[in-house]
Amino acid sequence: MLTLEVYEIFKKKIGEQEATKIVAYFEDAKDREITLAVGRKIEHLATKEDIAITKADIAHTKADIIKWMFLFWLGQIAVTAGMVFAVINSK
Secondary structure, rough: OHHHHHHHHHHHHHOOOHHHHHHHHHOOOOOOHHHHHHHHOOOOOOHHHHHHHHHHHHHHHHHHHHHHHHHHHHHHHHHHHHHHHHHHHOO
């Protein structure tokens, strides 16, 4: 839709043939940019299903990180308590 709007604006200002060339140039440039960025031309972008799967993976990873963080804290608390009791009992 945007390409058509841009084409119509250029067509009014500079003419049909020049507008066609300019719009074609920018479309080719966009395709080249996508091709260069990933090494191949992208046929489609992420679908809603791909995004949902990615969000689920992120949520699962976040839960794992929180679980391990609490286990680390418990370990640190145990070590600190052990050191405090060792110092108190040694006097």
